[in-house]
Structure formats: structure tokens, C-alpha cells
Amino acid sequence: MIIMNIKRRLKLIERPDIKELYALLARKKEPFWKKIREIIIKPKRKRIKVSTTKLNKFYKEGKIIVVPGKVLLGEIPKNGIKVAALSASKKALKYLKESGEFMHIKDIINYPVKDLMVII
Numbered sequence: 001m002i003i004m005n006i007k008r009r010l011k012l013i014e015r016p017d018i019k020e021l022y023a024l025l026a027r028k029k030e031p032f033w034k035k036i037r038e039i040i041i042k043p044k045r046k047r048i049k050v051s052t053t054k055l056n057k058f059y060k061e062g063k064i065i066v067v068p069g070k071v072l073l074g075e076i077p078k079n080g081i082k083v084a085a086l087s088a089s090k091k092a093l094k095y096l097k098e099s100g101e102f103m104h105i106k107d108i109i110n111y112p113v114k115d116l117m118v119i120i
Contacts, residue, residue, distance in 0.1 A: 009041045021106050032113045039068040050119050052077045066118045084108045
């Protein structure tokens with residue numbers, strides 16, 4: 001039943017980058033990546049939206065924050081913040097690139113899980 005829902009959900013997704021990311025994450029067996037995989041195939045209206053205010057609150061030095069959704073601008077991000085997400089608003093992207101680093105989730109798949117923290 002669950003596999004059938006996933007297959008149906010994958011057919012409905014129109015963005016090829018999400019389908020490609022799902023295929024890459026399907027090879028990973030860690031529970032961390034399994035949770036990310038479950039979240040990214042949800043409908044767009046149910047995906048996670050996180051503001052930079054929340055990122056500043058939870059950021060720890062040396063970690064990469066993984067957002068399986070969209071990053072929005074709340075307040076100016078801290079210097080040195082590293083974020084990996086599916087997408088970001090134009091302003092949030094501008095400030096994240098100025099003060100830290102922004103990556104797509106598929107760029108960090110080979111990082112050790114202990115260096116990552118997820119914001120849900």
C-alpha cells in the first residue's frame with residue numbers, strides 16, 4: 001500500500017530535479033536520508049518552509065543545516081552559516097551566499113550524517 005502511494009506520488013511530481021534527488025536518496029540506507037526522502041515527495045503545499053530566523057536559532061558551528069523544502073528570509077543569517085535545501089527565495093539566497101554558504105541537497109549526499117542536522 002505504501003509503495004503504491006509512493007509510485008503514484010512520483011508520477012505526479014513535475015520537477016525532474018526532485019525525481020532525480022529521490023532516486024539518489026533511495027540508495028542511502030540511513031534513517032536520516034529516509035526521512036528526507038519521505039518529505040521531498042510530499043505535495044508542494046505540504047513541504048517545509050523555514051525562515052532564516054529559525055536557521056540562526058538552531059545553527060551550530062561546523063554543521064550543515066538540511067532543509068527538505070524552501071528557505072525564506074526572516075532576518076539576516078549569521079556569518080558562516082551553511083544551509084542545504086531544495087530551494088530558497090531570491091532574497092534569502094542572496095543573503096545566505098553573502099554571509100555563509102547555500103547548497104542543494106544533492107550536493108551533500110556524500111557528507112557524513114554526523115555533520116548534518118535537519119530542520120523540519
